Amino acid sequence: MGKVSIGLRGWRFDEADVFDANGAIKSLAEMPPEPRRRVSRLTAILGNACDVCMVLEDDERHCNVASAVYGEPMHEVLLCAEHEPDFFYWFRELGGEEYAGSTALSDTFLEWIADGGRAPDDYGEIEHVDSEPDALPDAAVAGGIPSLEAELEEMDEGEREALDVDLGDLDT
Numbered sequence: 001m002g003k004v005s006i007g008l009r010g011w012r013f014d015e016a017d018v019f020d021a022n023g024a025i026k027s028l029a030e031m032p033p034e035p036r037r038r039v040s041r042l043t044a045i046l047g048n049a050c051d052v053c054m055v056l057e058d059d060e061r062h063c064n065v066a067s068a069v070y071g072e073p074m075h076e077v078l079l080c081a082e083h084e085p086d087f088f089y090w091f092r093e094l095g096g097e098e099y100a101g102s103t104a105l106s107d108t109f110l111e112w113i114a115d116g117g118r119a120p121d122d123y124g125e126i127e128h129v130d131s132e133p134d135a136l137p138d139a140a141v142a143g144g145i146p147s148l149e150a151e152l153e154e155m156d157e158g159e160r161e162a163l164d165v166d167l168g169d170l171d172t
């Protein structure tokens with residue numbers, strides 16, 4: 001079993017953790033806690049705008065929809081394809097890696113962006129992320145993960161707490 005992304009590049013899951021034997025996405029209750037936190041967070045952030053665009057643009061209508069996510073759930077960084085190289089540059093070349101696994105990653109990165117930080121123009125050409133053939137399985141549709149959204153809607157707060165599912169700004 002390989003690693004897959006769901007809906008957004010970046011966060012990777014063991015296929016066995018998130019898909020059943022038929023290739024359908026599992027219910028959240030069937031997932032181990034760590035992937036469950038990320039998958040449930042995905043239901044809230046799929047389709048959201050790129051965080052770098054949000055810092056740079058005054059008008060949300062000029063922002064690109066994010067295609068990648070990095071960092072910890074609730075403190076993640078959402079990135080469009082245009083701004084993903086800026087994150088890689090900061091992470092790999094400027095010491096951002098020390099924030100891996102830290103909730104400070106997104107704020108620290110976005111402060112660097114707000115201060116004018118950018119990757120060199122040719123940096124994004126080094127490793128184009130679309131080369132991952134398994135990055136977007138069929139279950140990941142741009143419009144969301146309907147089966148999980150329905151499952152979350154049907155849960156009451158106590159059930160969500162029992163699963164340690166933190167929904168953040170899920171707008172249901």
Ligand SMILES: [Zn+2]
Nearest residue numbers: 050053080083
């Ligand atoms: Zn962007």
